[in-house]
Amino acid sequence: MSSTRKPKLIKNPQDFKKQYLSETGQISCDFGQARTQNFFEVMPLEKLKTFHKEHPFSATRRSFYTLVLVTRGKVKETIGFKSYEFGANTLYFVPENQLHTIEHWSNDVKGYHVIFDADYFLLCLRHQVKLNHYPFFQPDNDLFMKVSETEADAIIELFEKMSFEYSQRKSINDDLLVRLYLNILLIEIERIYRHKKQTEQSGIPKSQQLVTQYRKMVAEHYLSKRQVSDYAALLYVTPHYLNDTVKAVTGKPASEFIYEVLITEAKSLLIQTQHTVTQIAGELNYADQSYFCRFFKKQTGKSPQEFRRKHMHNS
Incomplete structure:
Protein backbone atom coordinates (compact mmCIF):
# COMPACT_ATOMS: atom_id res chain seq x y z
CA MET A 1 0.00 0.00 0.00
CA SER A 2 1.34 3.43 -0.94
CA SER A 3 2.02 5.80 1.92
CA THR A 4 2.00 9.01 -0.07
CA ARG A 5 -1.58 9.05 -1.28
CA LYS A 6 -3.65 11.61 0.60
CA PRO A 7 -7.31 12.67 0.46
CA LYS A 8 -7.60 15.01 -2.50
CA LEU A 9 -8.39 18.57 -1.43
CA ILE A 10 -11.24 19.94 -3.54
CA LYS A 11 -10.89 23.71 -3.33
CA ASN A 12 -13.18 25.02 -6.10
CA PRO A 13 -15.49 24.01 -8.98
CA GLN A 14 -12.55 23.30 -11.27
CA ASP A 15 -11.13 20.76 -8.80
CA PHE A 16 -14.63 19.28 -8.48
CA LYS A 17 -14.89 18.88 -12.26
CA LYS A 18 -11.49 17.19 -12.54
CA GLN A 19 -12.26 14.78 -9.71
CA TYR A 20 -15.81 13.76 -10.55
CA LEU A 21 -16.77 14.67 -14.12
CA SER A 22 -15.79 13.20 -17.47
CA GLU A 23 -14.18 15.40 -20.10
CA THR A 24 -16.79 14.57 -22.73
CA GLY A 25 -19.79 16.80 -23.31
CA GLN A 26 -20.50 20.33 -22.22
CA ILE A 27 -21.97 21.40 -18.91
CA SER A 28 -24.05 24.55 -19.04
CA CYS A 29 -22.83 25.97 -15.76
CA ASP A 30 -19.70 27.64 -14.48
CA PHE A 31 -17.53 24.64 -13.64
CA GLY A 32 -15.13 26.08 -16.18
CA GLN A 33 -14.93 29.52 -14.55
CA ALA A 34 -11.68 30.24 -12.74
CA ARG A 35 -13.18 31.13 -9.36
CA THR A 36 -11.37 30.02 -6.24
CA GLN A 37 -13.58 31.85 -3.72
CA ASN A 38 -17.11 33.27 -3.47
CA PHE A 39 -18.32 30.44 -5.68
CA PHE A 40 -21.59 28.57 -6.03
CA GLU A 41 -22.86 25.81 -8.32
CA VAL A 42 -26.30 24.22 -8.57
CA MET A 43 -27.24 21.37 -10.89
CA PRO A 44 -29.89 18.63 -11.11
CA LEU A 45 -28.48 15.29 -9.95
CA GLU A 46 -29.64 13.60 -13.14
CA LYS A 47 -27.64 16.08 -15.21
CA LEU A 48 -24.60 15.72 -13.00
CA LYS A 49 -24.95 11.95 -13.30
CA THR A 50 -24.75 12.26 -17.11
CA PHE A 51 -21.21 13.60 -16.82
CA HIS A 52 -20.28 11.52 -13.78
CA LYS A 53 -17.11 9.47 -14.11
CA GLU A 54 -17.87 5.76 -13.91
CA HIS A 55 -15.12 4.57 -11.59
CA PRO A 56 -14.53 4.46 -7.83
CA PHE A 57 -13.42 7.75 -6.33
CA SER A 58 -10.70 8.34 -3.79
CA ALA A 59 -11.46 10.16 -0.56
CA THR A 60 -11.63 13.95 -0.71
CA ARG A 61 -11.88 16.92 1.60
CA ARG A 62 -13.93 19.69 0.03
CA SER A 63 -13.11 23.21 1.19
CA PHE A 64 -16.75 24.17 0.70
CA TYR A 65 -20.23 23.01 1.72
CA THR A 66 -22.38 20.48 -0.14
CA LEU A 67 -26.16 20.16 0.03
CA VAL A 68 -27.99 17.41 -1.88
CA LEU A 69 -31.68 16.58 -2.24
CA VAL A 70 -32.42 13.09 -3.60
CA THR A 71 -35.93 12.81 -5.07
CA ARG A 72 -35.47 9.50 -6.89
CA GLY A 73 -32.98 6.65 -7.07
CA LYS A 74 -30.19 5.93 -4.61
CA VAL A 75 -26.91 7.52 -3.62
CA LYS A 76 -24.21 5.69 -1.67
CA GLU A 77 -21.52 7.81 -0.02
CA THR A 78 -19.10 7.66 2.89
CA ILE A 79 -19.05 10.79 5.04
CA GLY A 80 -16.47 10.72 7.79
CA PHE A 81 -16.40 7.19 9.18
CA LYS A 82 -19.97 6.25 8.26
CA SER A 83 -21.34 4.84 5.02
CA TYR A 84 -24.80 5.92 3.94
CA GLU A 85 -27.31 4.94 1.28
CA PHE A 86 -29.79 7.73 0.61
CA GLY A 87 -33.10 7.19 -1.15
CA ALA A 88 -35.98 9.36 -2.35
CA ASN A 89 -37.00 12.42 -0.31
CA THR A 90 -33.71 12.59 1.53
CA LEU A 91 -31.58 15.65 2.17
CA TYR A 92 -27.94 15.09 3.03
CA PHE A 93 -25.15 17.46 3.91
CA VAL A 94 -21.36 17.42 3.65
CA PRO A 95 -19.74 20.05 5.92
CA GLU A 96 -16.64 21.97 4.92
CA ASN A 97 -13.44 19.89 5.16
CA GLN A 98 -15.28 16.67 6.02
CA LEU A 99 -13.63 13.49 4.74
CA HIS A 100 -15.93 12.27 1.97
CA THR A 101 -16.09 9.54 -0.70
CA ILE A 102 -18.71 9.07 -3.43
CA GLU A 103 -19.31 5.32 -3.73
CA HIS A 104 -22.19 4.99 -6.22
CA TRP A 105 -25.11 6.86 -7.78
CA SER A 106 -27.90 4.78 -9.33
CA ASN A 107 -28.73 5.35 -13.00
CA ASP A 108 -32.23 6.66 -12.17
CA VAL A 109 -31.03 9.21 -9.61
CA LYS A 110 -32.80 12.58 -9.57
CA GLY A 111 -32.66 15.63 -7.33
CA TYR A 112 -30.45 18.69 -6.82
CA HIS A 113 -26.77 19.13 -5.96
CA VAL A 114 -25.44 22.44 -4.60
CA ILE A 115 -21.92 23.45 -3.60
CA PHE A 116 -20.86 26.83 -2.20
CA ASP A 117 -18.16 28.29 0.01
CA ALA A 118 -18.55 30.34 3.17
CA ASP A 119 -17.59 33.63 1.48
CA TYR A 120 -20.37 33.29 -1.10
CA PHE A 121 -22.95 32.72 1.62
CA LEU A 122 -21.76 35.63 3.77
CA LEU A 123 -21.74 38.22 1.00
CA CYS A 124 -25.54 38.54 0.96
CA LEU A 125 -26.03 38.84 4.71
CA ARG A 126 -25.90 41.79 7.09
CA HIS A 127 -24.67 39.52 9.90
CA GLN A 128 -21.87 37.04 9.58
CA VAL A 129 -23.88 33.93 10.35
CA LYS A 130 -21.44 31.05 10.31
CA LEU A 131 -22.47 28.11 8.20
CA ASN A 132 -21.23 25.65 10.80
CA HIS A 133 -23.86 27.03 13.17
CA TYR A 134 -26.51 25.30 11.09
CA PRO A 135 -27.12 22.01 12.92
CA PHE A 136 -26.99 19.91 9.75
CA PHE A 137 -23.45 21.15 9.00
CA GLN A 138 -22.18 20.06 12.43
CA PRO A 139 -20.40 16.69 12.14
CA ASP A 140 -21.69 15.43 15.51
CA ASN A 141 -25.30 15.81 14.32
CA ASP A 142 -27.17 13.77 11.75
CA LEU A 143 -25.87 14.72 8.31
CA PHE A 144 -29.12 13.73 6.59
CA MET A 145 -32.86 13.79 7.10
CA LYS A 146 -35.90 12.25 5.47
CA VAL A 147 -38.55 14.75 4.45
CA SER A 148 -42.27 14.37 3.76
CA GLU A 149 -43.77 14.89 0.30
CA THR A 150 -45.03 18.33 1.38
CA GLU A 151 -41.63 19.32 2.76
CA ALA A 152 -39.89 17.98 -0.34
CA ASP A 153 -42.21 20.02 -2.60
CA ALA A 154 -41.40 23.23 -0.68
CA ILE A 155 -37.65 22.55 -0.89
CA ILE A 156 -37.83 21.60 -4.58
CA GLU A 157 -39.62 24.89 -5.33
CA LEU A 158 -36.74 26.83 -3.75
CA PHE A 159 -34.16 24.75 -5.60
CA GLU A 160 -35.96 25.42 -8.89
CA LYS A 161 -36.20 29.17 -8.27
CA MET A 162 -32.55 29.32 -7.27
CA SER A 163 -31.54 27.26 -10.31
CA PHE A 164 -33.61 29.45 -12.64
CA GLU A 165 -32.09 32.68 -11.32
CA TYR A 166 -28.65 31.10 -11.59
CA SER A 167 -29.27 30.30 -15.27
CA GLN A 168 -30.47 33.88 -15.97
CA ARG A 169 -27.33 35.64 -14.76
CA LYS A 170 -25.68 37.94 -17.27
CA SER A 171 -22.31 37.56 -15.51
CA ILE A 172 -20.81 35.46 -12.72
CA ASN A 173 -21.30 38.42 -10.35
CA ASP A 174 -24.96 38.97 -11.27
CA ASP A 175 -26.39 36.65 -8.65
CA LEU A 176 -28.03 38.61 -5.83
CA LEU A 177 -31.27 36.62 -6.11
CA VAL A 178 -29.30 33.37 -6.15
CA ARG A 179 -27.67 34.32 -2.87
CA LEU A 180 -31.00 35.28 -1.35
CA TYR A 181 -32.62 32.02 -2.42
CA LEU A 182 -29.68 30.10 -0.97
CA ASN A 183 -30.20 31.92 2.33
CA ILE A 184 -33.95 31.19 2.28
CA LEU A 185 -33.29 27.54 1.39
CA LEU A 186 -30.93 27.06 4.34
CA ILE A 187 -33.35 28.77 6.73
CA GLU A 188 -36.23 26.59 5.50
CA ILE A 189 -34.15 23.43 5.84
CA GLU A 190 -33.06 24.50 9.33
CA ARG A 191 -36.69 24.97 10.37
CA ILE A 192 -37.61 21.50 9.17
CA TYR A 193 -34.49 19.99 10.74
CA ARG A 194 -35.04 21.66 14.13
CA HIS A 195 -38.74 20.82 14.13
CA LYS A 196 -37.96 17.15 13.57
CA LYS A 197 -35.35 17.22 16.33
CA GLN A 198 -37.65 19.05 18.75
CA THR A 199 -40.38 16.50 18.07
CA GLU A 200 -37.88 13.74 18.83
CA GLN A 201 -36.43 15.48 21.89
CA SER A 202 -39.43 17.23 23.48
CA GLY A 203 -39.24 17.25 27.25
CA ILE A 204 -35.49 16.73 27.41
CA PRO A 205 -34.18 17.57 30.91
Missing part, protein backbone atom coordinates in the same frame (compact mmCIF):
# COMPACT_ATOMS: atom_id res chain seq x y z
CA LYS A 206 -31.42 20.13 31.48
CA SER A 207 -28.90 17.39 32.19
CA GLN A 208 -29.45 15.95 28.73
CA GLN A 209 -29.15 19.43 27.20
CA LEU A 210 -25.78 19.86 28.92
CA VAL A 211 -24.59 16.53 27.53
CA THR A 212 -25.73 17.53 24.04
CA GLN A 213 -23.84 20.84 24.30
CA TYR A 214 -20.78 19.02 25.58
CA ARG A 215 -20.77 16.54 22.70
CA LYS A 216 -21.15 19.32 20.14
CA MET A 217 -18.18 21.15 21.64
CA VAL A 218 -16.08 17.99 21.63
CA ALA A 219 -16.85 17.46 17.94
CA GLU A 220 -15.71 21.02 17.22
CA HIS A 221 -12.58 21.22 19.43
CA TYR A 222 -11.29 17.66 19.86
CA LEU A 223 -8.01 18.34 18.03
CA SER A 224 -7.00 21.13 20.39
CA LYS A 225 -8.86 20.33 23.64
CA ARG A 226 -8.35 16.88 25.14
CA GLN A 227 -9.28 17.47 28.79
CA VAL A 228 -12.76 17.44 30.32
CA SER A 229 -11.75 20.56 32.28
CA ASP A 230 -11.34 22.45 28.98
CA TYR A 231 -14.98 21.83 28.10
CA ALA A 232 -16.22 22.46 31.62
CA ALA A 233 -14.73 25.94 31.37
CA LEU A 234 -16.50 26.54 28.05
CA LEU A 235 -19.80 25.38 29.56
CA TYR A 236 -19.37 27.37 32.82
CA VAL A 237 -19.59 24.31 35.07
CA THR A 238 -17.02 22.47 37.17
CA PRO A 239 -15.22 19.42 35.70
CA HIS A 240 -16.66 17.29 38.50
CA TYR A 241 -20.23 18.41 37.74
CA LEU A 242 -19.78 17.90 33.99
CA ASN A 243 -18.35 14.42 34.42
CA ASP A 244 -21.07 13.40 36.91
CA THR A 245 -23.82 14.71 34.64
CA VAL A 246 -22.44 13.02 31.53
CA LYS A 247 -22.03 9.74 33.39
CA ALA A 248 -25.53 9.92 34.89
CA VAL A 249 -27.12 10.52 31.46
CA THR A 250 -25.00 8.24 29.28
CA GLY A 251 -23.41 5.74 31.63
CA LYS A 252 -19.96 6.77 30.37
CA PRO A 253 -17.40 9.23 31.74
CA ALA A 254 -17.07 12.54 29.90
CA SER A 255 -13.58 11.69 28.71
CA GLU A 256 -14.96 8.72 26.77
CA PHE A 257 -16.66 11.05 24.29
CA ILE A 258 -13.38 12.81 23.55
CA TYR A 259 -11.78 9.42 22.92
CA GLU A 260 -14.69 8.33 20.68
CA VAL A 261 -14.39 11.36 18.41
CA LEU A 262 -10.63 10.86 18.10
CA ILE A 263 -11.06 7.16 17.33
CA THR A 264 -13.79 7.87 14.78
CA GLU A 265 -11.56 10.32 12.91
CA ALA A 266 -8.63 7.91 13.13
CA LYS A 267 -10.77 5.11 11.69
CA SER A 268 -11.94 7.40 8.88
CA LEU A 269 -8.35 8.18 7.94
CA LEU A 270 -7.30 4.52 8.14
CA ILE A 271 -10.19 3.42 5.92
CA GLN A 272 -10.47 6.27 3.42
CA THR A 273 -6.80 7.19 2.97
CA GLN A 274 -3.48 5.46 2.53
CA HIS A 275 -1.71 7.67 5.05
CA THR A 276 0.87 5.99 7.23
CA VAL A 277 0.08 5.57 10.91
CA THR A 278 2.72 8.22 11.63
CA GLN A 279 0.97 10.67 9.32
CA ILE A 280 -2.42 9.96 10.90
CA ALA A 281 -0.99 10.43 14.39
CA GLY A 282 0.36 13.80 13.29
CA GLU A 283 -2.97 14.87 11.79
CA LEU A 284 -4.63 14.09 15.12
CA ASN A 285 -2.03 16.16 16.97
CA TYR A 286 -0.19 13.22 18.54
CA ALA A 287 3.52 14.02 18.64
CA ASP A 288 4.34 10.45 19.65
CA GLN A 289 3.21 7.73 17.22
CA SER A 290 3.70 4.96 19.78
CA TYR A 291 1.40 6.75 22.24
CA PHE A 292 -1.24 7.09 19.51
CA CYS A 293 -0.95 3.36 18.70
CA ARG A 294 -1.34 2.40 22.37
CA PHE A 295 -4.35 4.71 22.67
CA PHE A 296 -5.96 3.27 19.52
CA LYS A 297 -5.43 -0.35 20.65
CA LYS A 298 -6.75 0.37 24.13
CA GLN A 299 -9.93 1.84 22.65
CA THR A 300 -10.52 -0.67 19.83
CA GLY A 301 -8.69 -3.82 20.80
CA LYS A 302 -6.65 -3.63 17.59
CA SER A 303 -3.59 -1.75 16.45
CA PRO A 304 -4.14 0.81 13.66
CA GLN A 305 -2.46 -1.58 11.20
CA GLU A 306 -4.67 -4.50 12.30
CA PHE A 307 -7.80 -2.37 12.00
CA ARG A 308 -6.84 -1.29 8.47
CA ARG A 309 -6.06 -4.86 7.36
CA LYS A 310 -9.34 -6.18 8.78
CA HIS A 311 -11.34 -3.49 7.00
CA MET A 312 -9.57 -4.17 3.69
CA HIS A 313 -10.27 -7.90 4.09
CA ASN A 314 -13.98 -7.29 4.75
CA SER A 315 -14.54 -4.67 2.05
Whole structure:
Protein backbone atom coordinates (compact mmCIF):
# COMPACT_ATOMS: atom_id res chain seq x y z
CA MET A 1 0.00 0.00 0.00
CA SER A 2 1.34 3.43 -0.94
CA SER A 3 2.02 5.80 1.92
CA THR A 4 2.00 9.01 -0.07
CA ARG A 5 -1.58 9.05 -1.28
CA LYS A 6 -3.65 11.61 0.60
CA PRO A 7 -7.31 12.67 0.46
CA LYS A 8 -7.60 15.01 -2.50
CA LEU A 9 -8.39 18.57 -1.43
CA ILE A 10 -11.24 19.94 -3.54
CA LYS A 11 -10.89 23.71 -3.33
CA ASN A 12 -13.18 25.02 -6.10
CA PRO A 13 -15.49 24.01 -8.98
CA GLN A 14 -12.55 23.30 -11.27
CA ASP A 15 -11.13 20.76 -8.80
CA PHE A 16 -14.63 19.28 -8.48
CA LYS A 17 -14.89 18.88 -12.26
CA LYS A 18 -11.49 17.19 -12.54
CA GLN A 19 -12.26 14.78 -9.71
CA TYR A 20 -15.81 13.76 -10.55
CA LEU A 21 -16.77 14.67 -14.12
CA SER A 22 -15.79 13.20 -17.47
CA GLU A 23 -14.18 15.40 -20.10
CA THR A 24 -16.79 14.57 -22.73
CA GLY A 25 -19.79 16.80 -23.31
CA GLN A 26 -20.50 20.33 -22.22
CA ILE A 27 -21.97 21.40 -18.91
CA SER A 28 -24.05 24.55 -19.04
CA CYS A 29 -22.83 25.97 -15.76
CA ASP A 30 -19.70 27.64 -14.48
CA PHE A 31 -17.53 24.64 -13.64
CA GLY A 32 -15.13 26.08 -16.18
CA GLN A 33 -14.93 29.52 -14.55
CA ALA A 34 -11.68 30.24 -12.74
CA ARG A 35 -13.18 31.13 -9.36
CA THR A 36 -11.37 30.02 -6.24
CA GLN A 37 -13.58 31.85 -3.72
CA ASN A 38 -17.11 33.27 -3.47
CA PHE A 39 -18.32 30.44 -5.68
CA PHE A 40 -21.59 28.57 -6.03
CA GLU A 41 -22.86 25.81 -8.32
CA VAL A 42 -26.30 24.22 -8.57
CA MET A 43 -27.24 21.37 -10.89
CA PRO A 44 -29.89 18.63 -11.11
CA LEU A 45 -28.48 15.29 -9.95
CA GLU A 46 -29.64 13.60 -13.14
CA LYS A 47 -27.64 16.08 -15.21
CA LEU A 48 -24.60 15.72 -13.00
CA LYS A 49 -24.95 11.95 -13.30
CA THR A 50 -24.75 12.26 -17.11
CA PHE A 51 -21.21 13.60 -16.82
CA HIS A 52 -20.28 11.52 -13.78
CA LYS A 53 -17.11 9.47 -14.11
CA GLU A 54 -17.87 5.76 -13.91
CA HIS A 55 -15.12 4.57 -11.59
CA PRO A 56 -14.53 4.46 -7.83
CA PHE A 57 -13.42 7.75 -6.33
CA SER A 58 -10.70 8.34 -3.79
CA ALA A 59 -11.46 10.16 -0.56
CA THR A 60 -11.63 13.95 -0.71
CA ARG A 61 -11.88 16.92 1.60
CA ARG A 62 -13.93 19.69 0.03
CA SER A 63 -13.11 23.21 1.19
CA PHE A 64 -16.75 24.17 0.70
CA TYR A 65 -20.23 23.01 1.72
CA THR A 66 -22.38 20.48 -0.14
CA LEU A 67 -26.16 20.16 0.03
CA VAL A 68 -27.99 17.41 -1.88
CA LEU A 69 -31.68 16.58 -2.24
CA VAL A 70 -32.42 13.09 -3.60
CA THR A 71 -35.93 12.81 -5.07
CA ARG A 72 -35.47 9.50 -6.89
CA GLY A 73 -32.98 6.65 -7.07
CA LYS A 74 -30.19 5.93 -4.61
CA VAL A 75 -26.91 7.52 -3.62
CA LYS A 76 -24.21 5.69 -1.67
CA GLU A 77 -21.52 7.81 -0.02
CA THR A 78 -19.10 7.66 2.89
CA ILE A 79 -19.05 10.79 5.04
CA GLY A 80 -16.47 10.72 7.79
CA PHE A 81 -16.40 7.19 9.18
CA LYS A 82 -19.97 6.25 8.26
CA SER A 83 -21.34 4.84 5.02
CA TYR A 84 -24.80 5.92 3.94
CA GLU A 85 -27.31 4.94 1.28
CA PHE A 86 -29.79 7.73 0.61
CA GLY A 87 -33.10 7.19 -1.15
CA ALA A 88 -35.98 9.36 -2.35
CA ASN A 89 -37.00 12.42 -0.31
CA THR A 90 -33.71 12.59 1.53
CA LEU A 91 -31.58 15.65 2.17
CA TYR A 92 -27.94 15.09 3.03
CA PHE A 93 -25.15 17.46 3.91
CA VAL A 94 -21.36 17.42 3.65
CA PRO A 95 -19.74 20.05 5.92
CA GLU A 96 -16.64 21.97 4.92
CA ASN A 97 -13.44 19.89 5.16
CA GLN A 98 -15.28 16.67 6.02
CA LEU A 99 -13.63 13.49 4.74
CA HIS A 100 -15.93 12.27 1.97
CA THR A 101 -16.09 9.54 -0.70
CA ILE A 102 -18.71 9.07 -3.43
CA GLU A 103 -19.31 5.32 -3.73
CA HIS A 104 -22.19 4.99 -6.22
CA TRP A 105 -25.11 6.86 -7.78
CA SER A 106 -27.90 4.78 -9.33
CA ASN A 107 -28.73 5.35 -13.00
CA ASP A 108 -32.23 6.66 -12.17
CA VAL A 109 -31.03 9.21 -9.61
CA LYS A 110 -32.80 12.58 -9.57
CA GLY A 111 -32.66 15.63 -7.33
CA TYR A 112 -30.45 18.69 -6.82
CA HIS A 113 -26.77 19.13 -5.96
CA VAL A 114 -25.44 22.44 -4.60
CA ILE A 115 -21.92 23.45 -3.60
CA PHE A 116 -20.86 26.83 -2.20
CA ASP A 117 -18.16 28.29 0.01
CA ALA A 118 -18.55 30.34 3.17
CA ASP A 119 -17.59 33.63 1.48
CA TYR A 120 -20.37 33.29 -1.10
CA PHE A 121 -22.95 32.72 1.62
CA LEU A 122 -21.76 35.63 3.77
CA LEU A 123 -21.74 38.22 1.00
CA CYS A 124 -25.54 38.54 0.96
CA LEU A 125 -26.03 38.84 4.71
CA ARG A 126 -25.90 41.79 7.09
CA HIS A 127 -24.67 39.52 9.90
CA GLN A 128 -21.87 37.04 9.58
CA VAL A 129 -23.88 33.93 10.35
CA LYS A 130 -21.44 31.05 10.31
CA LEU A 131 -22.47 28.11 8.20
CA ASN A 132 -21.23 25.65 10.80
CA HIS A 133 -23.86 27.03 13.17
CA TYR A 134 -26.51 25.30 11.09
CA PRO A 135 -27.12 22.01 12.92
CA PHE A 136 -26.99 19.91 9.75
CA PHE A 137 -23.45 21.15 9.00
CA GLN A 138 -22.18 20.06 12.43
CA PRO A 139 -20.40 16.69 12.14
CA ASP A 140 -21.69 15.43 15.51
CA ASN A 141 -25.30 15.81 14.32
CA ASP A 142 -27.17 13.77 11.75
CA LEU A 143 -25.87 14.72 8.31
CA PHE A 144 -29.12 13.73 6.59
CA MET A 145 -32.86 13.79 7.10
CA LYS A 146 -35.90 12.25 5.47
CA VAL A 147 -38.55 14.75 4.45
CA SER A 148 -42.27 14.37 3.76
CA GLU A 149 -43.77 14.89 0.30
CA THR A 150 -45.03 18.33 1.38
CA GLU A 151 -41.63 19.32 2.76
CA ALA A 152 -39.89 17.98 -0.34
CA ASP A 153 -42.21 20.02 -2.60
CA ALA A 154 -41.40 23.23 -0.68
CA ILE A 155 -37.65 22.55 -0.89
CA ILE A 156 -37.83 21.60 -4.58
CA GLU A 157 -39.62 24.89 -5.33
CA LEU A 158 -36.74 26.83 -3.75
CA PHE A 159 -34.16 24.75 -5.60
CA GLU A 160 -35.96 25.42 -8.89
CA LYS A 161 -36.20 29.17 -8.27
CA MET A 162 -32.55 29.32 -7.27
CA SER A 163 -31.54 27.26 -10.31
CA PHE A 164 -33.61 29.45 -12.64
CA GLU A 165 -32.09 32.68 -11.32
CA TYR A 166 -28.65 31.10 -11.59
CA SER A 167 -29.27 30.30 -15.27
CA GLN A 168 -30.47 33.88 -15.97
CA ARG A 169 -27.33 35.64 -14.76
CA LYS A 170 -25.68 37.94 -17.27
CA SER A 171 -22.31 37.56 -15.51
CA ILE A 172 -20.81 35.46 -12.72
CA ASN A 173 -21.30 38.42 -10.35
CA ASP A 174 -24.96 38.97 -11.27
CA ASP A 175 -26.39 36.65 -8.65
CA LEU A 176 -28.03 38.61 -5.83
CA LEU A 177 -31.27 36.62 -6.11
CA VAL A 178 -29.30 33.37 -6.15
CA ARG A 179 -27.67 34.32 -2.87
CA LEU A 180 -31.00 35.28 -1.35
CA TYR A 181 -32.62 32.02 -2.42
CA LEU A 182 -29.68 30.10 -0.97
CA ASN A 183 -30.20 31.92 2.33
CA ILE A 184 -33.95 31.19 2.28
CA LEU A 185 -33.29 27.54 1.39
CA LEU A 186 -30.93 27.06 4.34
CA ILE A 187 -33.35 28.77 6.73
CA GLU A 188 -36.23 26.59 5.50
CA ILE A 189 -34.15 23.43 5.84
CA GLU A 190 -33.06 24.50 9.33
CA ARG A 191 -36.69 24.97 10.37
CA ILE A 192 -37.61 21.50 9.17
CA TYR A 193 -34.49 19.99 10.74
CA ARG A 194 -35.04 21.66 14.13
CA HIS A 195 -38.74 20.82 14.13
CA LYS A 196 -37.96 17.15 13.57
CA LYS A 197 -35.35 17.22 16.33
CA GLN A 198 -37.65 19.05 18.75
CA THR A 199 -40.38 16.50 18.07
CA GLU A 200 -37.88 13.74 18.83
CA GLN A 201 -36.43 15.48 21.89
CA SER A 202 -39.43 17.23 23.48
CA GLY A 203 -39.24 17.25 27.25
CA ILE A 204 -35.49 16.73 27.41
CA PRO A 205 -34.18 17.57 30.91
CA LYS A 206 -31.42 20.13 31.48
CA SER A 207 -28.90 17.39 32.19
CA GLN A 208 -29.45 15.95 28.73
CA GLN A 209 -29.15 19.43 27.20
CA LEU A 210 -25.78 19.86 28.92
CA VAL A 211 -24.59 16.53 27.53
CA THR A 212 -25.73 17.53 24.04
CA GLN A 213 -23.84 20.84 24.30
CA TYR A 214 -20.78 19.02 25.58
CA ARG A 215 -20.77 16.54 22.70
CA LYS A 216 -21.15 19.32 20.14
CA MET A 217 -18.18 21.15 21.64
CA VAL A 218 -16.08 17.99 21.63
CA ALA A 219 -16.85 17.46 17.94
CA GLU A 220 -15.71 21.02 17.22
CA HIS A 221 -12.58 21.22 19.43
CA TYR A 222 -11.29 17.66 19.86
CA LEU A 223 -8.01 18.34 18.03
CA SER A 224 -7.00 21.13 20.39
CA LYS A 225 -8.86 20.33 23.64
CA ARG A 226 -8.35 16.88 25.14
CA GLN A 227 -9.28 17.47 28.79
CA VAL A 228 -12.76 17.44 30.32
CA SER A 229 -11.75 20.56 32.28
CA ASP A 230 -11.34 22.45 28.98
CA TYR A 231 -14.98 21.83 28.10
CA ALA A 232 -16.22 22.46 31.62
CA ALA A 233 -14.73 25.94 31.37
CA LEU A 234 -16.50 26.54 28.05
CA LEU A 235 -19.80 25.38 29.56
CA TYR A 236 -19.37 27.37 32.82
CA VAL A 237 -19.59 24.31 35.07
CA THR A 238 -17.02 22.47 37.17
CA PRO A 239 -15.22 19.42 35.70
CA HIS A 240 -16.66 17.29 38.50
CA TYR A 241 -20.23 18.41 37.74
CA LEU A 242 -19.78 17.90 33.99
CA ASN A 243 -18.35 14.42 34.42
CA ASP A 244 -21.07 13.40 36.91
CA THR A 245 -23.82 14.71 34.64
CA VAL A 246 -22.44 13.02 31.53
CA LYS A 247 -22.03 9.74 33.39
CA ALA A 248 -25.53 9.92 34.89
CA VAL A 249 -27.12 10.52 31.46
CA THR A 250 -25.00 8.24 29.28
CA GLY A 251 -23.41 5.74 31.63
CA LYS A 252 -19.96 6.77 30.37
CA PRO A 253 -17.40 9.23 31.74
CA ALA A 254 -17.07 12.54 29.90
CA SER A 255 -13.58 11.69 28.71
CA GLU A 256 -14.96 8.72 26.77
CA PHE A 257 -16.66 11.05 24.29
CA ILE A 258 -13.38 12.81 23.55
CA TYR A 259 -11.78 9.42 22.92
CA GLU A 260 -14.69 8.33 20.68
CA VAL A 261 -14.39 11.36 18.41
CA LEU A 262 -10.63 10.86 18.10
CA ILE A 263 -11.06 7.16 17.33
CA THR A 264 -13.79 7.87 14.78
CA GLU A 265 -11.56 10.32 12.91
CA ALA A 266 -8.63 7.91 13.13
CA LYS A 267 -10.77 5.11 11.69
CA SER A 268 -11.94 7.40 8.88
CA LEU A 269 -8.35 8.18 7.94
CA LEU A 270 -7.30 4.52 8.14
CA ILE A 271 -10.19 3.42 5.92
CA GLN A 272 -10.47 6.27 3.42
CA THR A 273 -6.80 7.19 2.97
CA GLN A 274 -3.48 5.46 2.53
CA HIS A 275 -1.71 7.67 5.05
CA THR A 276 0.87 5.99 7.23
CA VAL A 277 0.08 5.57 10.91
CA THR A 278 2.72 8.22 11.63
CA GLN A 279 0.97 10.67 9.32
CA ILE A 280 -2.42 9.96 10.90
CA ALA A 281 -0.99 10.43 14.39
CA GLY A 282 0.36 13.80 13.29
CA GLU A 283 -2.97 14.87 11.79
CA LEU A 284 -4.63 14.09 15.12
CA ASN A 285 -2.03 16.16 16.97
CA TYR A 286 -0.19 13.22 18.54
CA ALA A 287 3.52 14.02 18.64
CA ASP A 288 4.34 10.45 19.65
CA GLN A 289 3.21 7.73 17.22
CA SER A 290 3.70 4.96 19.78
CA TYR A 291 1.40 6.75 22.24
CA PHE A 292 -1.24 7.09 19.51
CA CYS A 293 -0.95 3.36 18.70
CA ARG A 294 -1.34 2.40 22.37
CA PHE A 295 -4.35 4.71 22.67
CA PHE A 296 -5.96 3.27 19.52
CA LYS A 297 -5.43 -0.35 20.65
CA LYS A 298 -6.75 0.37 24.13
CA GLN A 299 -9.93 1.84 22.65
CA THR A 300 -10.52 -0.67 19.83
CA GLY A 301 -8.69 -3.82 20.80
CA LYS A 302 -6.65 -3.63 17.59
CA SER A 303 -3.59 -1.75 16.45
CA PRO A 304 -4.14 0.81 13.66
CA GLN A 305 -2.46 -1.58 11.20
CA GLU A 306 -4.67 -4.50 12.30
CA PHE A 307 -7.80 -2.37 12.00
CA ARG A 308 -6.84 -1.29 8.47
CA ARG A 309 -6.06 -4.86 7.36
CA LYS A 310 -9.34 -6.18 8.78
CA HIS A 311 -11.34 -3.49 7.00
CA MET A 312 -9.57 -4.17 3.69
CA HIS A 313 -10.27 -7.90 4.09
CA ASN A 314 -13.98 -7.29 4.75
CA SER A 315 -14.54 -4.67 2.05
